[in-house]
Amino acid sequence: MFKYFLLISCICLFFKGFSQENIWKKRQEIEKSLVLTQNQPFVPMLDLDQKQIGLINLTNQNMAEFERTCKDYAMIQRLDLENNSGIKKCNVLIICILENDLFEKNTKLLQKLNQNKELIFVKFTNSIPAQSWIKSIISVKNSDSDSQNLAAQMIFGGLGYQNQPAIRLKYTVPEELNIKAEKLKIVDSLANVVINIQAAPSCQIMAIKNGKVFYRKSFGFQTYDSLIPATIDDVYDLASLTKVTAALPALMKLCSDKKLDIDKNIGFYLKSLRNSNKYLLKIRDLLTHQAKLKAWIPFWKQTLDSLGNWKNDFLRTEKKWRFKKQIANHLFIKTNFYKKILQQIKDSELLNEKKYVYSDLSFYWYPFLVEKLEKRSFEKYLQTEFYRPLGANFLGFNPLQNKNIDFKQIIPTENDSLFRKQLIHGFVHDEGAALMGGISGHAGLFGSSNDLAKLLEMYLKKGKYGKKTYIKEGIFEQFTTCQFCPENRRALGFDRPQEPQTINGNTALNASKTSFGHTGFTGNMIWVDPEKEFIYIFLSNRVYPKRTQEKLYQLNLRTKVQQAFYDALKDLVN
Numbered sequence: 124m125f126k127y128f129l130l131i132s133c134i135c136l137f138f139k140g141f142s143q144e145n146i147w148k149k150r151q152e153i154e155k156s157l158v159l160t161q162n163q164p165f166v167p168m169l170d171l172d173q174k175q176i177g178l179i180n181l182t183n184q185n186m187a188e189f190e191r192t193c194k195d196y197a198m199i200q201r202l203d204l205e206n207n208s209g210i211k212k213c214n215v216l217i218i219c220i221l222e223n224d225l226f227e228k229n230t231k232l233l234q235k236l237n238q239n240k241e242l243i244f245v246k247f248t249n250s251i252p253a254q255s256w257i258k259s260i261i262s263v264k265n266s267d268s269d270s271q272n273l274a275a276q277m278i279f280g281g282l283g284y285q286n287q288p289a290i291r292l293k294y295t296v297p298e299e300l301n302i303k304a305e306k307l308k309i310v311d312s313l314a315n316v317v318i319n320i321q322a323a324p325s326c327q328i329m330a331i332k333n334g335k336v337f338y339r340k341s342f343g344f345q346t347y348d349s350l351i352p353a354t355i356d357d358v359y360d361l362a363s364l365t366k367v368t369a370a371l372p373a374l375m376k377l378c379s380d381k382k383l384d385i386d387k388n389i390g391f392y393l394k395s396l397r398n399s400n401k402y403l404l405k406i407r408d409l410l411t412h413q414a415k416l417k418a419w420i421p422f423w424k425q426t427l428d429s430l431g432n433w434k435n436d437f438l439r440t441e442k443k444w445r446f447k448k449q450i451a452n453h454l455f456i457k458t459n460f461y462k463k464i465l466q467q468i469k470d471s472e473l474l475n476e477k478k479y480v481y482s483d484l485s486f487y488w489y490p491f492l493v494e495k496l497e498k499r500s501f502e503k504y505l506q507t508e509f510y511r512p513l514g515a516n517f518l519g520f521n522p523l524q525n526k527n528i529d530f531k532q533i534i535p536t537e538n539d540s541l542f543r544k545q546l547i548h549g550f551v552h553d554e555g556a557a558l559m560g561g562i563s564g565h566a567g568l569f570g571s572s573n574d575l576a577k578l579l580e581m582y583l584k585k586g587k588y589g590k591k592t593y594i595k596e597g598i599f600e601q602f603t604t605c606q607f608c609p610e611n612r613r614a615l616g617f618d619r620p621q622e623p624q625t626i627n628g629n630t631a632l633n634a635s636k637t638s639f640g641h642t643g644f645t646g647n648m649i650w651v652d653p654e655k656e657f658i659y660i661f662l663s664n665r666v667y668p669k670r671t672q673e674k675l676y677q678l679n680l681r682t683k684v685q686q687a688f689y690d691a692l693k694d695l696v697n
Contacts, residue, residue, distance in 0.1 A: 150295070323663035416473065487563055630682055
């Protein structure tokens with residue numbers, strides 16, 4: 124019986140591999156058949172932060188895959204031609220056409236819209252004749268899901284065209300990179316181990332090689348009750364990934380704009396640190412965690428009395444004029460409590476020895492540093508300078524305040540029995556960041572793997588993405604280089620592989636020595652390998668229902684998944 128089972132399994136694997144290769148061949152044929160005609164170059168779409176994009180389906184077919192793929196790149200609003208208010212708000216309209224009669228019926232209205240908006244037509248048929256007034260049109264032979272997917276990618280520059288290279292991430296199948304789908308089965312298996320042994324209720328995994336997303340999956344359910352399946356669009360609490368995806372891009376850009384010098388002391392910029400032992404601390408030492416700061420301070424304990432109850436001076440169950448910052452359901456912190464946190468950091472003792480000690484504390488200062496140098500809030504600076512131009516739709520703080528995020532998309536974290544005494548869902552898990560109003564440089568950011576992928580691809584390209592330069596190349600290289608090796612492996616804010624690397628180290632054994640990234644307390648890991656042009660993203664909510672669940676760490680599952688990708692890539696030429 125076993126021989127028959129083995130034979131059947133081999134046959135199934137053969138046909139599955141054959142099927143995958145056929146999918147790639149089909150996608151190749153579709154790509155070659157796409158035709159872009161432009162009287163005015165609206166494709167690929169640039170300056171996403173300046174675009175309000177509407178999608179109009181003038182076909183009798185379901186264009187769900189086209190819409191979904193567009194949303195991988197930017198925020199899209201689905202409209203119909205009768206929605207005048209929605210159309211007025213948009214300066215770009217993507218219009219899918221298939222039936223000639225529907226197109227002719229609406230030609231006059233479309234011509235009128237063409238006068239003051241960018242119109243991009245996607246023609247899923249050859250029956251509609253060319254129109255001289257149309258400035259940009261993509262012709263597609265069929266309207267199946269692969270054709271929809273690739274046509275949408277062409278609009279946003281995920282596909283190169285003629286002699287023009289791709290300018291953004293491409294979403295593809297492993298076979299395009301000559302990766303056999305079977306080699307990625309171990310990734311699926313390890314992810315299922317994470318779920319089955321309850322190392323985390325859910326995880327979201329993404330892998331990118333040479334600017335091509337070849338693996339993107341979610342596993343498990345949002346919680347262990349198995350009611351809501353995890354999806355690739357879910358939004359996770361990024362925990363300490365905030366340091367390298369919020370604080371660091373801001374600091375790198377300030378250096379790039381010559382507004383910040385990391386060899387100056389922090390007190391040069393933050394005069395509030397005068398008359399303290401923090402005033403002369405070098406920013407370079409702070410970013411490499413060797414400035415003698417304590418690892419952390421449990422600020423939340425100040426808000427509780429000796430019996431563990433909330434102190435009325437600091438916490439209220441209703442929003443009041445002095446209690447406006449919400450930190451959980453029906454729980455509000457005193458609006459100026461953040462001042463107590465900053466004062467406590469200022470007054471804290473320094474360690475006796477200058478050596479590497481991972482510390483959150485300096486990252487509480489960086490939002491105020493940005494605000495002082497830029498005259499705008501930390502969050503607004505990040506959204507304006509990075510997240511919106513990149514097309515990172517859900518990346519931000521306090522996700523419940525983001526109208527684009529459905530509450531059901533947000534993954535819950537811990538059932539907090541000590542401080543907030545409830546399930547934390549939609550509010551930042553880290554207590555210190557919560558007490559800062561949800562916005563800090565050390566924690567507080569929420570996002571999906573797809574959002575992070577755009578930022579990390581910009582990192583891989585040394586500060587460039589989508590024909591836009593965010594950070595000067597030299598500055599970026601400085602921040603990702605080890606500063607005080609071998610005693611301290613850290614770059615400026617970024618983590619780097621341990622030396623010598625070990626099987627149970629902080630990265631996969633095959634990660635390049637020049638690679639960099641970070642991990643997050645809630646169960647996350649991001650890693651960028653410039654030598655191999657490889658990006659790895661692992662998001663989870665391992666702290667559900669309690670942070671004491673440490674199987675993800677103990678079994679080193681995140682780096683095992685990372686190594687599985689390196690094994691699949693090892694035979695490829697970079």
